[in-house]
Amino acid sequence: xxxxxxxxxxxxxxxxxxxxxxxxxxxxxxxxxxxxxxxxxxxxxxxxxxxxxxxxxxxxxxxxxxxxxxxxxxxxxxxxxxxxxxxxxxxxxxxxxxxxxxxxxxxxxxxxxxxxxxxxxxxxxxxxxxxxxxxxxxxxxxxxxxxxxxxxxxxxxxxxxxxxxxxxxxxxxxxxxxxxxxxxxxxxxxxxxxxxxxxxxxxxxxxxxxxxxxxxxxxxxxxxxxxxxxxxxxxxxxxxxxxxxxxxxxxxxxxxxxxxxxxxxxxxxxxxxxxxxxxxx
DNA sequence: GGCCAGGCCTCGC
DNA sequence: GCGAGGCATGGC
Numbered sequence: 513x514x515x516x517x518x519x520x521x522x523x524x525x526x527x528x529x530x531x532x533x534x535x536x537x538x539x540x541x542x543x544x545x546x547x548x549x550x551x552x553x554x555x556x557x558x559x560x561x562x563x564x565x566x567x568x569x570x571x572x573x574x575x576x577x578x579x580x581x582x583x584x585x586x587x588x589x590x591x592x593x594x595x596x597x598x599x600x601x602x603x604x605x606x607x608x609x610x611x612x613x614x615x616x617x618x619x620x621x622x623x624x625x626x627x628x629x630x631x632x633x634x635x636x637x638x639x640x641x642x643x644x645x646x647x648x649x650x651x652x653x654x655x656x657x658x659x660x661x662x663x664x665x666x667x668x669x670x671x672x673x674x675x676x677x678x679x680x681x682x683x684x685x686x687x688x689x690x691x692x693x694x695x696x697x698x699x700x701x702x703x704x705x706x707x708x709x710x711x712x713x714x715x716x717x718x719x720x721x722x723x724x725x726x727x728x729x730x731x732x733x734x735x736x737x738x739x740x741x742x743x744x745x746x747x748x749x750x751x752x753x754x755x756x757x758x759x760x761x762x763x764x765x766x767x768x769x770x771x772x773x774x775x776x777x778x779x780x781x782x783x784x785x786x787x788x789x790x791x792x793x
Numbered sequence: 794g795g796c797c798a799g800g801c802c803t804c805g806c
Numbered sequence: 807g808c809g810a811g812g813c814a815t816g817g818c
Contacts, residue, residue: 631813631814632815632816632817633816633817633818635816635817635818636815636816636817639816639817640815640816687815690814690815690816691814691815692813692815692816693812693813693814693815694814695814
């Protein structure tokens with residue numbers, strides 16, 4: 513079975529990552545199988561034993577793509593243990609979300625996905641991302657995988673389209689993916705990414721405050737979306753996006769303000785625990 | 794069929 | 807600088 517890569521980890525739960533809402537192209541097939549599309553590839557992860565997972569890719573691909581994508585070099589257990597013992601809500605949330613990691617997603621894909629996300633439900637965001645991918649992404653044929661993998665949920669998948677492919681669409685075509693008034697935001701973003709005016713490789717080198725201000729200055733991007741892009745794509749783990757769910761949590765359990773200074777480098781992970789807990793418990 | 798969704802823009806002060 | 811109103815469409 514060395515065609516596939518086996519991972520042992522005591523802090524990795526792809527099922528929870530699917531449900532954590534940070535990515536829109538994950539699907540839990542059953543209790544032990546999760547599939548996803550990222551970086552133009554289809555991946556299935558099978559849980560084969562406690563803390564043991566089989567990835568439907570070679571070791572080489574795992575090392576090049578997925579290890580970094582799932583942030584597997586970071587010690588999340590240590591972060592989990594750093595949680596304030598007196599913070600019973602956060603402790604409960606982290607126990608509930610034990611195994612959630614923050615993905616390092618593609619910057620452009622995350623940028624567009626979170627523009628789409630504003631004032632929409634997660635299922636609805638997923639639909640639009642899927643439609644946009646089908647419209648101008650590349651076809652990916654689902655691989656036939658042996659046991660312990662199971663059949664993919666579809667015969668073909670589509671990669672998230674590159675900036676140039678989206679930039680070639682008309683505003684009307686973008687609207688037809690169901691994104692409504694956000695189409696103009698996407699249209700403008702695509703032009704900027706396609707022309708190189710917004711360059712992910714350059715942006716990666718920017719410090720937090722510069723990057724945040726730059727994102728905020730973009731059409732269609734406010735505080736919440738900027739922080740999500742920084743957390744889920746740029747992997748700035750200190751960012752703490754506040755949406756309607758987080759606002760409810762902070763108001764209910766933290767008297768209106770969560771002290772992010774307590775977790776300067778990991779507040780975003782705490783945010784993800786809370787968000788998942790509140791939505792799924 | 795009505796209500797709300799991982800918010801942001803514009804306008805008026 | 808800040809609060810209120812408006813907003814396209816999809817899911818439940």
